[in-house]
Amino acid sequence: MSERRVRVRFAPSPTGPLHIGGVRTALYNYLFARQHGGDLIFRIEDTDSSRFVPGAEDYIIEAFQWLGIKFDEGVSFGGQHGPYRQSERRDIYRKYVRQLLDNGKAYIAFDTPEELDAKRKEVENFQYDAQTRMQMRNSLSLPKEEVERLIAEGEQYVVRFKIEPGRDVHVDDLIRGDVSINSSVLDDKVLFKSADGLPTYHLANIVDDHLMEVSHVIRGEEWLPSAPLHVLLYEAFGWQDTMPRFAHLPLLLKPVGNGKLSKRDGDKLGFPVFPLEWKDPQTGAISSGYREQGYLPEAVVNFLALLGWNPGEGHEEMMSLDEMVGLFDLSKCSKSGARFDYVKGMWFNHQYLMQQPAEAWTPAFDKILRENGIESTPEREAQVVEMMKMKVIEYVDGENNKKKRNISFVSDLWPLCRFFFVAPERYDKEDGFVSKNWKETTAQEMDQLVGVLSALDEKEFTVEEMKPLVDAWAEATGARPWNAWRVCLVGTGQGPDMYELAAFLGRQETIKRMENAIAALG
């Protein structure tokens, strides 16, 4: 059994953008496949034509590309077991439906959706099973000629799985151990619909996993209740010897409140639930994505991996994809759902952001500057802007650790760096820092400081020239001008060392801001 080559799959339904929980499922499949030198298959489960959403498939592929999760075969990746899109496998499924029908493991049912609805209204907790199927319109209850006539007349029908009641069905789950359920509580599931000639999930899933030689099915816990049905299907086909092992992952729960994290929760709760931004082709509504929010793929993957799995023994939480491949272990997955605490995701992003060289941030920061109207200046000033940007990065990400900012995203830079580019519009006395550091005599003091600074020309306005001059003056007069000076240049208690800041702004801008402040605060 363990001799079999490891082959796992991620098989989403193209009904919209990929949910973050799906990303984690795919990630675990990826880790498992890599670790065992096996294959990861990408299959599209589009057996419900009515729920098909254009663009979803490409979106999913792009998302995994961004995340660095690579597939070995499947839709758009090629392989020997295709086609990998279920809608292109109709003929294959037909053959297997026939086999089940011929073996008496399945039967044809003519009950319309309306009839079934009526029945459900009439009988509380109605279930289509061994108890009730003889009361329904199907090939078991109807005479043979009648069945043939109905089919010949083109009546729509479905094929149902004939579940034998009263049997304990066992599923050996890699995460949960033995799970058993009595077959009597299972209903005769629809396997195939004549209306569109397509199978339902259950049939397509089993047939494909078998044909694609899938060795392990790693999927979300929402599938656990139907796992016994799948076991029964493998048996009905006579494939029990090559039946894959199952592993049902705990679900991702909402950060607050009840229930699992759903597609609609995202932006409402203040964080994305999709890897990439998604625009609904029908409504045009936009859902935010991790990529567009400024997350690094490494951070998303690292954060997600630890929601439901843990390497144990106080191992470092920061892990690359490759490290995780070495450490991953299905038996170390937790059994209960994990609340999706995106604050920790932000911390991971902070960590990965800090590992990057500052130059890596330039494109993103550039965009922010443009959004704030900084770039739309004449060419001459463009050079200055460029220099400023370099300065900003140095300030934020200087080799001196003391200067590092607490930023989770590059976009967090703007409120911290604004004053480099824009003079304070107003000096707010309500601001605690301002009121604390701007006293009666401060205006005078700043006036003097302007005088001291004026001795330097624009070229001499450097930290090296300025510092001795100002320090000497402060020493002589006993002034402690820095905080008030900061009020002048920044407007509040933020920013780098005052000499560095002043040198960066230059003589003209520095003195202008000081005079503005003196005039405004008096």
Added chain:
RNA sequence: GGCGCUUUCGUCUAGCGGCUAGGACACAUGCCUCUCACGCAUGGAACACGGGUUCGAUUCCCGUAGGCGCUACCA
């Protein structure tokens, strides 16, 4: 309602019969300091409950309660 899964700090979790129940995020405090932050240090904070089994249960078993999922001609 039925069936199944599940239950350690606020959150993610370590623990696999004997531990002062460990770590991370978040939070609080202190240090550093011309501000904010970073960094460093410190602190508060948990075994759902009730029965067993055992010399001994957070750990094993059974109940109860809570949480989650499934219960479609959706996946």
